[in-house]
Amino acid sequence: MIELKGLVRFGDWGGWHFVPQLLMIQSCKQAISSLCFSDNPRYSASLVDGSLLSNWLSLAPDIRIGSETLKQYGARIPFEFSLLDTQRPCGLRVHPDALKAQQGYDFENKRNTPYSIRLYKDGYSKPQLRLAISDSYLLVGFKDPLAALCELKRYKDLAPYVLVLEEYGIRGLLRYLIHQNPTEIESALCPLKAQYQDAFLQNELPKSEALYWFMALAKRYEEQARTVDWVLVALFLMNLIYLPKEQAVYISPGTLYADLFGQVLAVTNLSNNTLSTDGELTWQQTQQMVDALNVEHQEIMFLDKQDVAPVGQAYSIPNDHFSMQEFRLMPGQSLVTPMTDYPCYWLVLNGEVKVNSQLHYSLPGSVFYQKPNEINSIKAFSNSVIYRISQ
Numbered sequence: 001m002i003e004l005k006g007l008v009r010f011g012d013w014g015g016w017h018f019v020p021q022l023l024m025i026q027s028c029k030q031a032i033s034s035l036c037f038s039d040n041p042r043y044s045a046s047l048v049d050g051s052l053l054s055n056w057l058s059l060a061p062d063i064r065i066g067s068e069t070l071k072q073y074g075a076r077i078p079f080e081f082s083l084l085d086t087q088r089p090c091g092l093r094v095h096p097d098a099l100k101a102q103q104g105y106d107f108e109n110k111r112n113t114p115y116s117i118r119l120y121k122d123g124y125s126k127p128q129l130r131l132a133i134s135d136s137y138l139l140v141g142f143k144d145p146l147a148a149l150c151e152l153k154r155y156k157d158l159a160p161y162v163l164v165l166e167e168y169g170i171r172g173l174l175r176y177l178i179h180q181n182p183t184e185i186e187s188a189l190c191p192l193k194a195q196y197q198d199a200f201l202q203n204e205l206p207k208s209e210a211l212y213w214f215m216a217l218a219k220r221y222e223e224q225a226r227t228v229d230w231v232l233v234a235l236f237l238m239n240l241i242y243l244p245k246e247q248a249v250y251i252s253p254g255t256l257y258a259d260l261f262g263q264v265l266a267v268t269n270l271s272n273n274t275l276s277t278d279g280e281l282t283w284q285q286t287q288q289m290v291d292a293l294n295v296e297h298q299e300i301m302f303l304d305k306q307d308v309a310p311v312g313q314a315y316s317i318p319n320d321h322f323s324m325q326e327f328r329l330m331p332g333q334s335l336v337t338p339m340t341d342y343p344c345y346w347l348v349l350n351g352e353v354k355v356n357s358q359l360h361y362s363l364p365g366s367v368f369y370q371k372p373n374e375i376n377s378i379k380a381f382s383n384s385v386i387y388r389i390s391q
Helices: 016-022 052-058 065-074 098-110 147-155 157-177 180-200 212-225 233-237 283-291
Strands: 004-005 007-015 030-035 079-086 128-134 137-142 240-244 248-251 257-269 300-304 305-308 312-315 323-329 335-336 344-350 354-356 368-371 377-380 385-391
Touching: 007 016, 007 212, 016 079, 128 137, 137 147, 137 248, 147 157, 147 233, 157 180, 157 233, 157 283, 180 212, 180 233, 212 233, 212 240, 233 240, 240 248, 248 377, 300 335, 323 335
Parallel strands: none
Antiparallel strands: 004 368, 007 030, 007 079, 030 079, 079 257, 128 248, 128 257, 137 240, 137 257, 248 300, 305 312, 312 323, 323 385, 335 377, 344 368, 344 385, 354 377
């Protein structure tokens, strides 16, 4: 196995402590939103000597990626993962399903759309798993129309949207919102923000209510001097999910979601298709984002674990793009890594371990890449939690 260094990503919604502590950085000048482990050349992880993982794999793909993976996916590892730290609500995101991804990719190819401004970077879907490392909050998918209606009716300032929802449903309301003049949205939402401003600042609103996250996102908009838009209304229509530590959820492609707060381990396949409201979108891009949503066929599943020999548990993930196992080791206990035809990543989330005959101890946040048909040994020197991410 080889040890890896993740790519640090910055974002104003990120944190100042979680990732720096993993990297043993004393201070940082920007909030860090994620630590990414991927072989994507655009944001590749690196080896400890600083060389890119993507370049290292390309030098001997038959050995370092494996013939089975090469046949199915080409010279790429078909999954990636990130450690996310969200301290303020992110914008909404959606990863289109396979059909819409291919249609969007073909359309942009015909128009010769430059890669840098494409919405559809490839023709693949992007299912994902999110495992809570700390207590976390997310918005995932849309409520039942009746429940969404009840949510809007709780606030008189949202009454104009109640009528549209009753008449045209959730997708119809979304289309109405993206066509609405931002000043009209601002006029509708200003009284609501003013009414609850003091309660929000004094921490008198519960995080279990959409109103809290509406206020938090509105505050972020104000700090960015950003125009109020449809997102602030849409979050009232969505499922607010609390993930306690160690709970995992599967989110199908085409499902709208947003990270609101907390640290999570996010696993996805190799697609680069992410349509996001972070940053200003053109009207056409917003329209494409709404078109990519599967309002009627969302799949949101809280995942159970099943025992696997000798000391692991596997998450029951309803796709064939990636899998994840958890191993808990006691001090002095060793794990012989399974030998398979496919590559995998190993993440040390908690504890202190040594891999094979290495001299130094690997601490929380350490990540290793295991080539196909390779066997290794991991020995724990404290209570340790380790994840194996593979096909």
